[in-house]
Amino acid sequence: MAEIVLETHALTMRFGGVTAADNVNFKLRARELRCLIGPNGAGKSTFFKCVTGLQTPTEGQVFMRGHETTHWMPHQIASLGVGIKMQTPSVMDNLNVFENIWLAARRFYPSDEAGRKTTEMIERLALGPIARSTLGQLAHGERQRVELGLVAVADPWLVLLDEPAAGMSAEDVERMTGIIRELNKTAAIVIVEHDMQFIRSIAEQVTVFHQGAVLMEDHVDRVMADPQVRNVYLGKKA
Amino acid sequence: MTGSLSRDVILTIIVSAILIWIMPLMIATYTLTVLVIYGMLGLSLGLIWGFGGILCFGQAAFFGLGAYTYAIAAINIGESTVPIILAVLVPAVFAALLGAMMFYGRLTDVYLGVITLVVTLILFKFMNSTAGPQYVIGKARMGGFNGIPGFQTLNVPGDPDAYIWGDAYFYVCAVALAIVFVLVSALLRSSFGRIAVGIRENETRIALMGYDVRARKTVLFAVGAAIAGLAGALFANWGEIVTPNLFSLSQSAEIIIWCIVGGLGTRLGPILGAAGLAYLKFLLGQQSMIDNTLIMGLILVLFVLFLPRGIVPALASLWRISFGRRPLGRIHQVRRTRNRERTGG
Ligand SMILES: Nc1ncnc2c1ncn2[C@@H]1O[C@H](COP(=O)(O)OP(=O)(O)OP(=O)(O)O)[C@@H](O)[C@H]1O
Numbered sequence: 415m416a417e418i419v420l421e422t423h424a425l426t427m428r429f430g431g432v433t434a435a436d437n438v439n440f441k442l443r444a445r446e447l448r449c450l451i452g453p454n455g456a457g458k459s460t461f462f463k464c465v466t467g468l469q470t471p472t473e474g475q476v477f478m479r480g481h482e483t484t485h486w487m488p489h490q491i492a493s494l495g496v497g498i499k500m501q502t503p504s505v506m507d508n509l510n511v512f513e514n515i516w517l518a519a520r521r522f523y524p525s526d527e528a529g530r531k532t533t534e535m536i537e538r539l540a541l542g543p544i545a546r547s548t549l550g551q552l553a554h555g556e557r558q559r560v561e562l563g564l565v566a567v568a569d570p571w572l573v574l575l576d577e578p579a580a581g582m583s584a585e586d587v588e589r590m591t592g593i594i595r596e597l598n599k600t601a602a603i604v605i606v607e608h609d610m611q612f613i614r615s616i617a618e619q620v621t622v623f624h625q626g627a628v629l630m631e632d633h634v635d636r637v638m639a640d641p642q643v644r645n646v647y648l649g650k651k652a
Numbered sequence: 653m654t655g656s657l658s659r660d661v662i663l664t665i666i667v668s669a670i671l672i673w674i675m676p677l678m679i680a681t682y683t684l685t686v687l688v689i690y691g692m693l694g695l696s697l698g699l700i701w702g703f704g705g706i707l708c709f710g711q712a713a714f715f716g717l718g719a720y721t722y723a724i725a726a727i728n729i730g731e732s733t734v735p736i737i738l739a740v741l742v743p744a745v746f747a748a749l750l751g752a753m754m755f756y757g758r759l760t761d762v763y764l765g766v767i768t769l770v771v772t773l774i775l776f777k778f779m780n781s782t783a784g785p786q787y788v789i790g791k792a793r794m795g796g797f798n799g800i801p802g803f804q805t806l807n808v809p810g811d812p813d814a815y816i817w818g819d820a821y822f823y824v825c826a827v828a829l830a831i832v833f834v835l836v837s838a839l840l841r842s843s844f845g846r847i848a849v850g851i852r853e854n855e856t857r858i859a860l861m862g863y864d865v866r867a868r869k870t871v872l873f874a875v876g877a878a879i880a881g882l883a884g885a886l887f888a889n890w891g892e893i894v895t896p897n898l899f900s901l902s903q904s905a906e907i908i909i910w911c912i913v914g915g916l917g918t919r920l921g922p923i924l925g926a927a928g929l930a931y932l933k934f935l936l937g938q939q940s941m942i943d944n945t946l947i948m949g950l951i952l953v954l955f956v957l958f959l960p961r962g963i964v965p966a967l968a969s970l971w972r973i974s975f976g977r978r979p980l981g982r983i984h985q986v987r988r989t990r991n992r993e994r995t996g997g
């Protein structure tokens with residue numbers, strides 16, 4: 415069995431009366447690809463934020479490659495080699511595509527090598543023609559692609575993607591699927607998604623969140639067929 | 653930023669050489685000197701605010717601290733080289749401590765503004781209250797609201813009797829500004845500078861890339877304070893007295909106005925804004941018909957309304973419109989029509 419790269423113990427996050435994450439025990443092995451699904455407000459993004467240090471969990475612990483990282487800051491977690499894309503697109507609008515990706519590469523490589531890796535990544539993402547355009551001018555799908563690129567360029571061993579396919583065209587999604595598969599050769603990946611088609615195309619293991627807690631964790635086919643999941647998630651009567 | 657650093661350096665040398673030669677023909681060097689000093693002060697805030705996104709309402713605090721440090725050290729040491737170095741270091745260390753407190757405390761921008769403002773006020777009040785004889789540092793009396801006069805002014809390093817004053821002092825200040833400008837350019841081209849701009853653009857993203865935003869902001873803040881401190885030391889030498897007014901709120905506000913009018917996010921803007929507005933204030937000061945704070949206020953309002961990005965960015969786009977690629981086509985067109993006329997006639 416591959417090493418466990420991400421693990422949470424009884425992770426709980428409360429906002430006043432709302433328990434956004436409820437006693438979540440989660441395990442992810444090296445080079446695994448896991449999809450997180452669940453209805454709106456199920457706590458998927460909250461779980462991500464607790465894992466990445468953007469929020470401090472009320473209770474419970476987070477471990478990465480065996481080290482406890484519960485109260486770490488986001489930059490410390492990212493420095494370990496964790497690539498993170500949150501739900502809301504987060505890029506540098508007044509900088510161009512090259513600069514955006516270069517900044518991510520520069521964190522782990524010397525200036526020249528960062529430049530080389532950035533050029534490579536821009537090619538792989540087919541962003542060449544707009545490499546010198548500022549992000550503010552780009553379409554939503556292109557911005558998502560740039561953000562994926564700046565996550566990938568740092569050669570992470572753990573990647574957390576919150577709704578990477580949201581608002582993308584079919585063509586964009588397909589290209590992104592390719593990039594994710596390639597990333598998956600070296601990295602464990604957790605993807606939060608609503609797009610069922612996309613999940614079916616990429617996932618094997620799926621974890622279902624419901625009201626902050628893990629409802630089920632199984633192979634995508636069994637999850638999709640499960641009456642309880644269909645009930646909470648798809649809103650259909652079992 | 654495009655082009656290379658060496659091109660930057662060459663351009664800076666040429667432009668400043670020309671300005672240093674021409675400007676004294678139009679404006680007295682005594683006035684020019686203070687414009688240059690204010691330019692450096694403007695650049696100090698322009699660096700941290702325009703490129704690092706740190707809006708400091710108390711840049712005057714570092715300016716004043718530099719000036720006082722110089723004055724006190726010069727009285728005690730009796731020459732100017734070490735005091736100048738101290739005038740850079742003391743504000744930088746002070747800013748590093750203050751910055752660390754603010755940035756590691758995860759203060760939001762508003763509180764950052766409030767705290768820098770309050771620190772300036774405290775320094776202003778404190779310096780004003782040091783009139784009594786118990787306020788001495790070594791041989792230097794703090795002097796309260798009267799300030800500290802009579803300190804050793806700039807001398808040739810190693811020769812305390814060879815004073816640098818008058819025109820020579822203007823050249824020293826102008827060259828110092830050019831050097832600081834080149835250093836700031838180099839900083840902005842370095843990885844540190846580019847990451848700083850990334851922080852200005854999106855702090856969370858930069859943190860999620862694995863950069864320690866707090867440490868980087870603290871360092872940049874200290875660099876800005878070091879430049880302001882140097883400007884303060886030069887100002888002390890120019891005025892030959894330091895007073896608590898250096899720490900005044902109006903001084904802090906003016907630095908912010910210089911940056912807005914000159915253009916944030918440019919290196920030249922804050923310098924030109926500072927020199928231009930300070931010169932305007934100087935001219936206005938020679939008449940008494942209109943209150944000059946009124947005019948300053950009016951200028952700020954007009955800029956915010958009509959040129960919100962400031963003079964330098966506006967000039968840059970004007971330049972692009974008139975000499976950029978498109979207009980080049982227009983020139984060719986003109987030539988072509990002329991040729992046609994010629995062949996036709
Ligand atoms: N900062 C916050 N303060 C208060 N409540 C919050 C906060 N963040 C999230 N919540 C609440 O926690 C619950 C889980 O939210 P979360 O964003 O994690 O859901 P999600 O599964 O990501 O949903 P979606 O699919 O819509 O993105 C929701 O009820 C939400 O209102």
Ligand SMILES: [Mg+2]
Binds near residue numbers: 458459460501576
């Ligand atoms: Mg979410």
